[in-house]
Amino acid sequence: MGEPAFFRLPDPRPVDAEETENRWWPPRWLEPRWLTEHIDTFDVFHLHFGFDAVEPARLAAIVGILRAHDKPFVLTVHDLHNPHFANNSMHLAQLGILVTAADEVITLTHAAAAEITARWNTPATVLPHPHVAPLDLIGQVRAGHEREFVIGIHAKSLRANLDPLAVMDVVVCTAAELGNARVQLDIDDEVFAHRDQRGAIGAALTAYNRFRSVDVRVHRRFDDTELWRYLKGIDVSVLPYRFGTHSGWLEACYDLGTAVVAPDCGYYSDQKPCTTYEFGIDRFEPDTLAQALRDVHAARSRTPAASRSERERERTMLSRRHYEIYERALSRSSRILTEAR
Template sequence: MTSQKASTMIRVASVPQDQVYIRHLEPLQEQDRGSLRLPDPIHAPGSQSEQSPWWPPLMLTPEWVRDNHQRFDLMHIHFGFDAVDPQTLRNTITELRHFHKPLVYTVHDLINPHQPDATAHRQMLDILIASADALITLTHGAAAEIAAQWHRAAHVLPHPHVVDFATMNRLRRRREVLAVSSQRRTRHIGVHLKGLRANISPAILEPLARIVAGIPDTELQVNIHRQVLDPSNREYKADLAGQLLEGERQGKWNLEAHEYFSEEELFEYLGSLDVNVLPYRFGTHSGWLEAALDTGAAIVAPDCGQYVGQHASVAPYRWDYDRVDEDSLEEAVKHQLALSSVPGMDAEERKRQRMALAEAHERIYLELLAR
């Protein structure tokens, strides 16, 4: 796989291991693998997240490092450190130093999209970015922010594919067929509010509805998780529920309330959109953006964070505090509707990228272990 092939497999304590970004850093062929990521330690039943059995991550405790230091060569942190307090994280890093285990940290989020107050996340970044033996991030913009704020250099390695290659091929071929068809069709602009996490704002809906209403043969599709509209659920948002239902009644948008999508459902949904508009007020990078591009959906993203830096085809719009700049949003939507080719990389390009990412990570690991 690389010219510096390790004589033995590099054992990586990956935090986490079973997550799509991390899984897709592995080479496609087993024989090309130069590193092995330890499986996530699973908590006792009832103590972990229903969505993520590895949550909270046991690897990020000094006790786990002490008990397992002979099982791994280095630690690579991606997500999950917000589940521990700063002192526990410092103690874990101290144990890594004691046992001479290098630490790699991939800076996915300079701002946590789930936290309206950035203070706690910034405190953890101060610890991790200062302590890591190597830093990785996903965009050049994020690397520039890291250099400016912490005076550290970061390797820039892009986000790998999210959608599996067979599904990617099928959905992108379907778009190509539609693109050359002479049959007139309705184009779909989609906004997914998910569970209305901290960085998602429904303020985009009304201006976007006005824009879509002025474009022939287009419809606005608004999706949201069912619990936000359910009066019996503790996550119910009465004002938003009223706005969404009234907007649907007035014909401003088609509303779909549903449970969390399965992976298959998510990919089919993204594949049904011509343009996917991200309603984010803050954040850094987006795996959702990558999944949508894998299906060939054009992306309209806010100019905050580093979303626009993830791919050259992404069209930006602006937020003015908590209000959407409608002119920039309209320009971005119309630009994406006028694209003459399917945006994003096809499956073959994503395969080549995945191999390059696997090799780049292995090089970083080998360099640290050789010191």
């Protein structure tokens, strides 16, 4: 039996977009004029990311164009608190327009769906996050770390919700207590190009190399292959997120058999198995982080991990469920979705 099929249009590249290794540009679909000019090229409009910098008035205009042309609108809500901004008021204003206008809303956890309903009186279909690591890496036997337990903290580019400096003392002290543990602290080198507080925080983090048990590594941003190698090389990833909702990083860890210690803000523990500690905006209970690391260390031979077959079945299920959602959205309009052949 074949899978339901639909065709996803390629991301149109703006004329003035720079071709870089980590290229990104605002979706042209969120430009009212461009959307209007290409309104007959698609059946369903599905928005997931890319509207961070789009003013609510422009989003309202986009919604108006879709309605005027009888185009169904599907929205996936990954973040209820945008991890790039401590002040979440803009993001909530954007979501207020998008969620209430969508024909179908998707999110990743039941807890997030409950919040969406409570905030906007709108139901949301819960579909789990798909695999992040390549299928051929999922379920592989990991190299054992019998001699040492590697605790990873990745500061990345120090985006707004990351506060690794706050947790480092506890992590280093707990690693010393465990005895056979090493802390690996990674920092993207772009941090040090900033003259704001990120550069100062980066300097403070590199000072942890004074501890023999801490391995500080400053490097360019990992490409995908380097990221998979990194995650397979640590036993646990500590997520120092002050705020957020869901995490693709958590999914990658689950794919590759890396344990996760995540904050109790957001809905990380609803998304995938992880050990939590009390951490959020203006709050931190250090003892809970220390205990989380002890618990993960004690259970290190039983770390939850995905199997390839599980992720393959999930991928098939997600494809079918998305097709069903698109059909439902189209049933509310005058258009009919036909299977691609």
